[in-house]
Amino acid sequence: MSAGEIGLELRDVSVQFGGIHAVQGVDFSVAPSRVHGLVGPNGSGKTTILNAICGFVGSDGEIEVGGARIDGMGSYGRMRRGLGRTFQNPRPARELTVRDLLRIGEHDRKAQPWWQVALTPRAADRALRESNERASRLLAMVDIGPGLLEQQLVNLPAGVLKMVDIARALMGAPRVLLLDEPTSGMNDVEIDLLHAALRELSGDSLTILLVEHNLRFMFDICDSMTVLATGRVVGHGTPTEVFQREEVIHAYMGSSTASVHESRPHPVEPSAG
Amino acid sequence: MSTFIQAVVAGIAAGAVYGLLGAGFSLAYKTTGIINFAHGDIAMLGAYVTFSVFGWGAPLFVAALAGVVAGGLAGAVMERGVLRPLYKRPLVAGILATVGVSVVLQSVIQLVWGSLPLTLPSLASSTPWRIGSVAFSPAQAVLLAVTIIVSTALIFAVDRTRVGRGMRACAQDSGVVVLFGISPERLYLTAFAIAGMLAGLAGALITPTIGLTPSRGVSLSVLGFAAAVLGGLGSVTGAIVGGIAIAVLRNLASVYVSAGYADAVAYLAIVLVLLVRVRGLLGDDLETVRSV
Amino acid sequence: MPATGSSQRSEEAAAPAAAPLAEEHAARHARAARRGLATILGDRGVPGRQRPLLTRLIAVALLVQVVPGLVSGPNLLTLNLACVYAMAAIGLSIVFSLGGFVSVAQAAVMAVGGYILILLFGPTVGFPVALLLAGLGGALVSALTGIVGARVKSHYFILISLALAETIQLVITNATSVTGGANGVGLKAPASVLGLDLGLPTDYFRFITILTFVVIYLADSLRASRAGLALRAQTVDGYLALAAGVAIGRYRIMATAIGGVFAGLAGGMVAIRDGYLGPQNFGLDTSILLLLMVVIAGTGRAGSVVVSALILTFLSQGLLTLTSTGTLIYGMGLIVLIIFAPEGLGGLPRLARGALGRLGARRAGTASDDGGER
Ligand SMILES: Nc1ncnc2c1ncn2[C@@H]1O[C@H](COP(=O)(O)OP(=O)(O)OP(=O)(O)O)[C@@H](O)[C@H]1O
Ligand SMILES: [Mg+2]
Secondary structure, rough: OOOOOEEEEEEEEEEOOOEEEEEEEEEEEEEOEEEEEOOOOOOOOOOHHHHHOOOOOEEEEEEEEEOOOOOOHHHHHHHHHEEEOOOOOOOOOOEEEHHHHHHHOOOOEEEEEEEOHHHHHHHHHHHHHHHHHHHHHHHHHOOOOHHHHHHHHHHHHHHHHHHHHHHHHHHHOOEEEEEEEOOOOOOOOHHHHHHHHHHHHHHOOOHHHHHHHEEHHHHHHHOOEEEEOOOEEEEOOOOOHHHHHHHHHHHOOOOOEEOOOOOOOOOOOOOOO | OOHHHHHHHHHHHHHHHHHHHHHHHHHHHHHHHHOOOOHHHHHHHHHHHHHHHHOOOOOOHHHHHHHHHHHHHHHHHHHHHHHHHHHOHHHHHHHHHHHHHHHHHHHHHHHHHHHOOOOOOOOOOOOOEEEEEEOOHHHHHHHHHHHHHHOOOOHHHHHHHHOOOOHHHHOOOHHHHHHOOOOHHHHHHHHHHHHHHHHHHHHHHHHHHEEEHHHHHHHHHHHHHHHHHHOOOOOOHHHHHHHHHHHHHHHHHHHHOOOHHHHHHHHHHHHHHHHHHHHHHHHOOOOOOOOO | OOOOHHHHHHHHHHOOOOOOHHHHHHHHHHHHHHHHHHHOOOOOOOOOOOOOOHHHHHHHHHHHHHHHHOOHHHHHHHHHHHHHHHHHHHHHHHHHHHHOOOOOHHHHHHHHHHHHHHEEEEOOEEEHHHHHHHHHHHHHHHHHHHHHOOOOEEEEEHHHHHHHHHHHHHHHHHHHHHHHHHHHHOOOOOOHHHOOOOOOOOOHHHHHHHHHHHHHHHHHHHOOOOHHHHHHHHHOOOOHHHHHOOHHHHHHHHHHHHHHHHHHHHHHHHHHOOEEEOOOHHHHHHHHHHHHHHHHOOOHHHHHHHHHHHHHHHHHHHHHOOOHHHHHHHHEEEHHHHHOOOHHHHHHHHHHHHHHHHHHHHHHHOOOOOOOOO
């Protein structure tokens, strides 16, 4: 990792809701081809940080993507800078099929004026075929066949829906991918597939910020991690370092197993460091 | 200056009735989320019933009460018969169903009372008192007094009673009121019955001025809707304030701009208010924050 | 579960994870079977692709040749009106199902188009130009509601559109020197285009049919395009659309503008059909009628909107002009339709299947509770 090569950087980012400080003074940076983990108990502000990066909520502080400041832009402009994100609970829209969702993901990668479909149907068909191929390739990465494209989103099991949502985010060919609890709802086979896919993607110089409660998964895949508690950073480092810290062990390892995303972890106590 | 004061004074009296219409509209919306385009037709039904009962020799006051009861019944029947199956459906389904009810009510009125315009005497004399150059009639005083009494009672009921608080809770989460041992369906029925009664009252109060025609209901619905939205959908006080604001604006516009465009000026003002304050004048900030 | 009951469940229960081949085949067959009817309705199950232009052209040619020989007199006039309404309703369905706006101003937007055409069209400005300008005027006015509407909550938008509608009505009634006020204004010259004399109901039908098909084609293209998809995403889940980098506000305004073009064209065609315009053509009741067409069509696809426009125009022309009894029946009909056809016309077959299924289920002694589920 050479200096100056930074995929995503947050400097002193804070978010307030009314009088509540949901996120306070968070800094971290992620280099391309790296997976950075964001962990912390429920309500510690992980999703809020992703929302701040995407511009869904207002925030203070500086946010950079690929060395360019994006804070101050609207969501639309930020996404065009190469952000992609998934949702903790994707809403399966009625009447949308998997193909529709994936094409929506492609939205700003390829501008297509609507009249193209009317005036040059052949070009539109070609674009559609390309988009279908891309979608099939992405789905194949997680071992989902192209037959799924015609399925309605409402009919998908939770794990598959999350997988499709990730594919949707990838359709926009992002440089920085923000994943919000991708493994929740997935079974072990799916988690393994996701693991392999993320490895492959980060090999392709994608910057990945991963929010996750499944610590086993995080331990395996993350290059570095930030631990949050009540909106503040309480720990930084490689997974091994982080998991040796007292607070983190206390917060997570104390409770039953490595996979704790079902049970509510104890809050991490703020540390002096 | 005196024309100005006159326009404002007359506007306040007329606006009081719009406010009553808007309050009922708002109450039903607050509880069920449905925008009731039959509201004005219920008001007309109330007015026509008042007309008939008065015609049978009852005192006007009693006749107006009959109109109120008729409005309440119409509201209740509409809720049970038409809206109940539609709560889980998209907004437009409910709205268009109320349009259907409006068409039905209008044609029923036409079948029973005919389509010729009728008149109803007002509760008090309309020979004005004069204070300086400003005229104010006992009829207007009655309008204002009734509105003040009724809306105070209504605000009290919504704030203090169990059912009223249930209605407020229902606006945020209909599932929650079940926990308090209140049935949401009962609340919906109550809300529409009260809204219907308010409409019936407004009808009986306003028709001495505007006359009775079956097709009048639509414009009353629009007025009630505008009053409710301007004040902030869901707020009873807001609806009264909104109703008065609209009437005053219309009067001022017809004096200073042009009578033909009075309504347009009022509408323009409403749109501007909505652009500046997206929830209307007194709307509460209860819109739920969507989670990502 | 008895055989009759399971048919409706199959599509719900389809196991998607690996999407077995058999399932895929079944779906493809079902789609192919539907396509026969869909060609006429202008409706294709797969939103991914447009139906070939050729099919559409053949359909237009057939209609244009056959219908004027079969229908005549007042029925043809009503049919012409239905086509006009269909155009405006398709526009409204774009505003509604893609823009996410419940608008009661569509008839007022038609009015703008209508008056533009009737005032401009004459010896100096030709019919095609005047008609195009009518569409443009409609687009501008409709976009205005979108610009305001993108900033307020949905319930408030209804009032904003209402305000616009009433204001336009007021302008028409009061600007007597231009619009003729309540007396209305007449067409200055007979219109003809493509060798068709639009004063003749038969030729008018031919032209409006072509125009309607153009509108259907454009609307379907919009829906199938990525912009249409972005708009649909936006109505379902704003954050999803934002995450995909959709400039939501701009797209919604675009939807209102396109919906306005169609309404403007429709308004212009009203002027040609009647040779005269007055404010009563474009009242709130017409706006509501258009909204009903959209909601009763259910799916938001242009073809189903045309079908519901045909049904509702004939119903309203038949019932509303008769007596108050007719009006009563009309009102009741609306209520019944809204309550009992939750997905509109498009949902009727499903509803029928559901009812059959329930019947079978009851016979077998089990209760099935879907059908009206949303
Ligand atoms: N739109 C909002 N308005 C008000 N408060 C909010 C909003 N979004 C989040 N919060 C608050 O901010 C805090 C952080 O929430 P956030 O969703 O970021 O937590 P999280 O770490 O993602 O939790 P989880 O692990 O449960 O997903 C919570 O207290 C939450 O209630
Ligand atoms: Mg979260």
